[in-house]
Amino acid sequence: ETGVTQTPRHLVMGMTNKKSLKCEQHLGHNAMYWYKQSAKKPLELMFVYNFKEQTENNSVPSRFSPECPNSSHLFLHLHTLQPEDSALYLCASSQEQGVDTQYFGPGTRLTVL
Amino acid sequence: AQKVTQAQTEISVVEKEDVTLDCVYETRDTTYYLFWYKQPPSGELVFLIRRNSFDEQNEISGRYSWNFQKSTSSFNFTITASQVVDSAVYFCALSRWISNFGNEKLTFGTGTRLTIIP
Numbered sequence: 001e002t003g004v005t006q007t008p009r010h011l012v013m014g015m016t017n018k019k020s021l022k023c024e025q026h027l028g029h030n031a032m033y034w035y036k037q038s039a040k041k042p043l044e045l046m047f048v049y050n051f052k053e054q055t056e057n058n059s060v061p062s063r064f065s066p067e068c069p070n071s072s073h074l075f076l077h078l079h080t081l082q083p084e085d086s087a088l089y090l091c092a093s094s095q096e097q098g099v100d101t102q103y104f105g106p107g108t109r110l111t112v113l
Numbered sequence: 114a115q116k117v118t119q120a121q122t123e124i125s126v127v128e129k130e131d132v133t134l135d136c137v138y139e140t141r142d143t144t145y146y147l148f149w150y151k152q153p154p155s156g157e158l159v160f161l162i163r164r165n166s167f168d169e170q171n172e173i174s175g176r177y178s179w180n181f182q183k184s185t186s187s188f189n190f191t192i193t194a195s196q197v198v199d200s201a202v203y204f205c206a207l208s209r210w211i212s213n214f215g216n217e218k219l220t221f222g223t224g225t226r227l228t229i230i231p
Contacts, residue, residue, distance in 0.1 A: 009156075042117075043204070043221040056218070088156060101148070102219065104158035 003027045004105035006091050012111045013081065021076040021108045023091030029103075030096050032074040034066060037088040037107070049074060050096060081112045115140045117207050119222035126195055127230045134190045134225045136205030142166075147181065147188045148206040148219065158204065164188065192227075200229045 004025045013019050025032065034046040048056035049068040063085075065077040074091055088109050092102040116139040126132045138147065149161040162172060164181050172179045176193045192199055206219045 040223070042223050043219075045218050048218070090156075090158065092158075101160055101163050103160060104150070107156040109156070 003103050004091060004093055006089075006105040006108050008108060009106065010109045010111075012113065013078070014113050015081060015083070017081075018077070018079040020078065021089055021091075021110075023074040023076075023105055025072055025074075025091075025093040025103075025105075027093055027103060029093035029100075030071050031094045032068060032071070033092040033094075033102060034074065034076055035090040035092065035104075037090055039087075043090070047076075078110075081110075083112050086110055086112045115142075115145075115207050115209065115220040117205050117220055117222035119203075119205055119225050121225045122223070123226045123228070125228040125230055128197060129194050131191060131193050132195055132227065134192075134203050134205075134227065136188045136190065136222060138186050138188065138205070138207045140186075140207060140209065142209050144209075146208045148208070149179065149188075149190050150204045150206065152202040152204065152224070154201070161190075195229045197229045197231055200227060202226045 007022045011019060031050045033048050036044045036046055045058050046060045047054060047066045052068050052071055063080050067075040067077060076089065088107045090107045091105040094100045094102045118137045119135065121135055124132060145166045147164045150158040151161055152158050162179055169181050169183060178191045180189045188205060190203065202224045204224045205222045208219050
């Protein structure tokens with residue numbers, strides 16, 4: 001089992017849809033992260049969870065709603081998205097927030113129509 | 114504020130050539146970490162190296178080597194005898210270190226797309 005997995009790998013949704021992205025880490029880490037990667041832009045940190053508690057919300061619109069039920073799983077719930085939200089969404093984990101190297105999943109390529 | 118600049122947007126070299134990817138950073142902190150990640154077409158960011166600000170020794174790992182120079186705020190990455198499998202986007206990143214809380218979040222550069230031509 002690879003370290004950090006993400007499902008689905010590709011997602012196409014309309015602006016009125018509700019969908020969720022899932023991330024699972026098998027590394028025994030305690031911190032998990034959501035990043036957004038848009039074309040021609042640096043990776044943008046969206047959310048950080050440390051020991052299941054949200055420790056950072058980087059001014060992300062409320063149409064993105066994270067959930068961390070345990071240290072191994074992280075979700076990103078999506079609703080009423082905009083076309084500009086189309087991007088690659090990457091999940092990462094580390095031993096603890098910021099202390100250790102972050103290991104990334106393969107990402108979910110999201111297209112909003 | 115922290116900033117990472119990767120001035121080379123795209124580089125193409127012929128297989129077996131050496132190639133250097135540049136990374137210049139800005140920070141006011143004396144303690145920080147620098148990283149390189151590789152992103153192949155599959156999308157996953159693969160961790161390559163982490164270097165702390167007090168360790169300026171160059172590092173070599175197989176065909177990969179890193180040159181950290183605090184005097185020029187640079188952390189360059191060289192691939193020797195490049196191979197087609199090296200084709201990817203490479204990201205340099207910077208993290209502050211805050212006592213009692215460890216590192217802070219990563220600041221990424223915009224990446225360099227490296228294409229190795231067979």
